[in-house]
Amino acid sequence: MTLRTATTFRRELFSLAPGVGRDSRPLSTTDAARGPLSAAQIEQHLGDNTSVA
Amino acid sequence: MTLSAFLLQGQRSCVDDRDAQGVIGTPGGDAGELLLGLAATERVRGRALEQTNVLRLLEHHTDTFERSYMHSDIHAMNRLMVDGLRKDDRVVPHLGVVFAAEEWRAWLGKPPRAGREAVLFHLTRPTNIGGGHLKFAITAGADYGVRLELAEHLLRAFPTLRRAGAPEFEFVILGGDHVGGAVANVVVPGDLRSYTRVPLVSPMVAGHQMFVNHPQVTSFLRREPGAHLARADVVAAADTAALADAIEAPGQQQAGQTLGRLARGLPLFGLTLAHGSALVVRQTGVV
Numbered sequence: 001m002t003l004r005t006a007t008t009f010r011r012e013l014f015s016l017a018p019g020v021g022r023d024s025r026p027l028s029t030t031d032a033a034r035g036p037l038s039a040a041q042i043e044q045h046l047g048d049n050t051s052v053a
Numbered sequence: 054m055t056l057s058a059f060l061l062q063g064q065r066s067c068v069d070d071r072d073a074q075g076v077i078g079t080p081g082g083d084a085g086e087l088l089l090g091l092a093a094t095e096r097v098r099g100r101a102l103e104q105t106n107v108l109r110l111l112e113h114h115t116d117t118f119e120r121s122y123m124h125s126d127i128h129a130m131n132r133l134m135v136d137g138l139r140k141d142d143r144v145v146p147h148l149g150v151v152f153a154a155e156e157w158r159a160w161l162g163k164p165p166r167a168g169r170e171a172v173l174f175h176l177t178r179p180t181n182i183g184g185g186h187l188k189f190a191i192t193a194g195a196d197y198g199v200r201l202e203l204a205e206h207l208l209r210a211f212p213t214l215r216r217a218g219a220p221e222f223e224f225v226i227l228g229g230d231h232v233g234g235a236v237a238n239v240v241v242p243g244d245l246r247s248y249t250r251v252p253l254v255s256p257m258v259a260g261h262q263m264f265v266n267h268p269q270v271t272s273f274l275r276r277e278p279g280a281h282l283a284r285a286d287v288v289a290a291a292d293t294a295a296l297a298d299a300i301e302a303p304g305q306q307q308a309g310q311t312l313g314r315l316a317r318g319l320p321l322f323g324l325t326l327a328h329g330s331a332l333v334v335r336q337t338g339v340v
Binding site for chain 2: 036039041044046047
């Protein structure tokens with residue numbers, strides 16, 4: 001299995017629709033606050049989470 | 054990874070604010086760009102593309118560019134399964150025992166032959182489409198310059214090709230809701246070159262979400278797939294330049310339509326690559 005295939009597999013396996021049948025536990029939740037972001041919040045958002053490929 | 058490497062091995066993700074990975078964002082991701090290119094192809098050749106044409110063109114595209122991305126979301130997938138497939142008499146007899154997420158994924162990956170057409174039907178219903186761009190292209194086709202049937206051909210082609218054994222057609226399911234607080238246009242100063250390094254930005258980080266758009270990079274990346282479409286015997290070689298024109302301007306229009314619907318009223322920021330990997334953040338307007 002190539003790295004690309006492995007990454008795809010992981011992403012798809014763990015993100016397919018829950019809430020149906022026995023597995024009703026949300027697999028992905030969002031706690032994001034609503035409302036417009038400021039420039040300072042954007043900079044904080046970027047932080048270490050941006051890569052220059 | 055440079056732009057040239059990204060062109061041949063990367064994927065364009067959607068601008069969607071729910072993706073937690075670093076992305077190159079354009080409305081609809083690869084699927085949105087493919088739909089844009091297919092619609093442009095129809096305009097240049099003056100004839101509609103049939104389902105068989107679209108299947109062949111997607112195979113042709115992905116054989117060269119290695120992968121294609123389409124996304125949905127958990128809400129749409131739940132509607133598909135609960136309100137669509139489980140209530141369809143054409144499907145229910147063939148469902149067997151499917152409850153858990155991985156069981157559904159396996160079943161949807163290779164539905165029994167007798168139920169396939171019904172599954173494709175449900176996958177093209179707007180309520181079961183989790184990506185805003187593709188859904189809007191179907192429900193407001195006139196605003197996008199896209200025929201309904203062409204958008205449905207694309208939506209049917211992805212699962213059909215995956216079932217045929219081509220996992221390169223990635224189908225990503227995003228979780229959560231649209232609570233993005235900004236639209237970020239990522240800008241690289243100067244002309245883009247094959248060796249230009251491009252910032253990948255994660256739309257969802259630690260409680261913040263924003264829509265991430267790379268219009269400049271997307272415009273660059275459109276050149277090769279656009280010309281590639283022209284080589285697939287569906288338009289004349291002499292029409293390559295016309296096809297490029299037929300892709301770029303509608304692409305900008307479609308981006309405006311989708312971001313206007315998903316992010317109206319949100320602040321618009323430019324994220325400009327400065328020295329090293331730093332991004333300078335500056336508000337440039339409101340969507």
